[in-house]
Amino acid sequence: MSKYQVNEKGYYGPFGGAYIPEMLYPNVEELRQQYLSIIKEKSFQEEFQSLLRDYVGRPSPLYLAKRLSEKYGANIYLKREDLNHTGAHKINNTIGQILLAERLGKKRIIAETGAGQHGVATATVCALKGLECVVYMGEVDIERQAPNVARMKMMGAQVVAAKSGSRTLKDATNEALRDWINNPVDTHYIIGSVVGPHPYPDMVAKFQSIISEETKRQLKEKTGKSNPDYVLACVGGGSNAAGMFYHYVDEEDVKIIAVEAAGHGVDSGETAATTVLGKEGVLHGSRSILMQTEDGQVIEPYSISAGLDYPGIGPQHAWLFKSGRGQYVSATDEEAMQAGLQLTRLEGIIPAIESSHALAHLEKMNFDGSETVVVCLSGRGDKDLDNYMKYFGF
Numbered sequence: 255m256s257k258y259q260v261n262e263k264g265y266y267g268p269f270g271g272a273y274i275p276e277m278l279y280p281n282v283e284e285l286r287q288q289y290l291s292i293i294k295e296k297s298f299q300e301e302f303q304s305l306l307r308d309y310v311g312r313p314s315p316l317y318l319a320k321r322l323s324e325k326y327g328a329n330i331y332l333k334r335e336d337l338n339h340t341g342a343h344k345i346n347n348t349i350g351q352i353l354l355a356e357r358l359g360k361k362r363i364i365a366e367t368g369a370g371q372h373g374v375a376t377a378t379v380c381a382l383k384g385l386e387c388v389v390y391m392g393e394v395d396i397e398r399q400a401p402n403v404a405r406m407k408m409m410g411a412q413v414v415a416a417k418s419g420s421r422t423l424k425d426a427t428n429e430a431l432r433d434w435i436n437n438p439v440d441t442h443y444i445i446g447s448v449v450g451p452h453p454y455p456d457m458v459a460k461f462q463s464i465i466s467e468e469t470k471r472q473l474k475e476k477t478g479k480s481n482p483d484y485v486l487a488c489v490g491g492g493s494n495a496a497g498m499f500y501h502y503v504d505e506e507d508v509k510i511i512a513v514e515a516a517g518h519g520v521d522s523g524e525t526a527a528t529t530v531l532g533k534e535g536v537l538h539g540s541r542s543i544l545m546q547t548e549d550g551q552v553i554e555p556y557s558i559s560a561g562l563d564y565p566g567i568g569p570q571h572a573w574l575f576k577s578g579r580g581q582y583v584s585a586t587d588e589e590a591m592q593a594g595l596q597l598t599r600l601e602g603i604i605p606a607i608e609s610s611h612a613l614a615h616l617e618k619m620n621f622d623g624s625e626t627v628v629v630c631l632s633g634r635g636d637k638d639l640d641n642y643m644k645y646f647g648f
C-alpha cells in the first residue's frame with residue numbers, strides 16, 4: 255500500500271476523511287461502499303476505456319515540444335489533455351462518474367460549476383447518456399461565463415443560479431449539496447476535482463490517473479524510460495495534477511512539482527496560493543489545507559484563471575506537500591500570461607490560462623540539458639482568448 259494513496263479509512267496522512275452533515279451520510283456511504291467494486295467490474299472498464307478512446311479521443315498525445323525544449327535546455331514533453339473532447343482533462347472524470355451513476359441506478363445528475371468548465375463536461379456526459387442534468391452556478395458567474403452557460407443549455411442541462419452570498423462557486427456548491435440532501439435516492443452529485451468527502455478525492459484521482467498511465471507507456475516508447483526527471487501540473491482543486499502524479503508518487507526518482515496560482519502575488523491579498531498561506535482545516539467535507547483567517551473564515555481566492563481560483567487543495571495534495579514528496583510552488587498572473595503567450599509563439603499551441611501556470615515554472619528551474627520533463631497541458635486556451643487579448647492589448 256502506497257503511503258501517498260488513500261488508506262481504508264479515507265485518509266492521506268492526516269488529511270481527507272468525510273466531514274459531512276448527518277443528512278448526507280447515506281448518499282456518501284452508498285458511494286463509499288460501492289465505488290471500488292464498480293470501477294473494477296469488467297463491463298465498467300470496457301465501457302470506460304472505449305468511451306475514452308472513441309469519444310474523448312484518448313490516448314492524448316505526449317508531444318516533445320522542440321522549440322520550448324531548446325529555450326530551456328531540457329527535453330520538455332507536453333501531455334496534451336487540451337486535445338480531449340470539450341478541451342480539457344475534466345471529461346475523464348465526468349465519463350467515469352456517469353458510468354458509476356448509471357450502475358448505482360441514478361436517473362438524475364447534479365453538479366456545481368464556477369467558470370463553467372466542469373458544468374460543460376457534466377452536461378456533455380448527461381447528453382451522451384440521456385440523463386437529466388442540473389448544474390448550479392453562482393449568479394455572478396452565469397453573467398461572466400455566458401458561452402459556457404450556452405453550451406450547457408444546448409446540451410439540455412438546466413442551469414440554476416445560486417443567489418446567496420457572493421453568488422459564486424462556494425454558493426453554487428452549497429445549493430448542490432442542499433439538492434443532494436433532498437434527493438438522496440435518484441440523484442448522483444458529480445464533483446469536478448479531487449476535493450470533497452471520501453471517496454470523491456480517490457475516485458476522481460483514479461479516473462484522472464489515465465494521464466500518468468498513458469504518459470509512462472508513451473515516454474517508454476519515445477525514450478526507452480517510463481520515468482521522467484520531473485512531472486509538472488497546475489493545481490486548482492488538483493485533479494489534473496493528481497492524474498499526472500498518480501503512477502509516479504511512489505517512484506522517488508521522479509520529482510513532483512505542483513504549481514498554484516499566486517494571482518497578483520502571494521502577499522498581495524489577491525491570490526490562490528493555498529500552500530503558501532493556508533492552514534489546516536476542513537473545507538467541502540474533507541480535512542486539508544485552506545486559506546482562512548485567524549478565526550477560520552475562508553478567504554476569497556483570486557486568480558486570473560477561473561479554474562485555479564479555489565481556496566483549498568485536495569487532501570492528497572495537502573499530504574504530498576506536508577510530507578515533502580511534492581514541491582508546491584506558485585506563479586503569478588503575469589508569469590502565467592507570459593508563459594501562455596510564449597508557448598503559443600514557440601509551438602503554435604494556445605494553452606488554457608490554468609495550464610500556463612504550470613508552464614510558467616519552467617522559467618524558474620535550472621536544467622543541465624539532459625533532463626526529461628513532462629508538463630500536463632490540462633486544457634486549451636480557446637475559452638481564454640478574450641482574457642489573453644485584453645491582457646496583451648491585441
Ligand SMILES: *Cc1c(COP(=O)(O)O)cnc(C)c1O
Nearest residue numbers: 447490491492493494561608633
Ligand atoms: C478546471 C481546470 C483546472 C483546475 O482544476 P484541477 O482540478 O486542479 O485540475 C486546470 N486546468 C483546466 C484547463 C481546467 O479546466
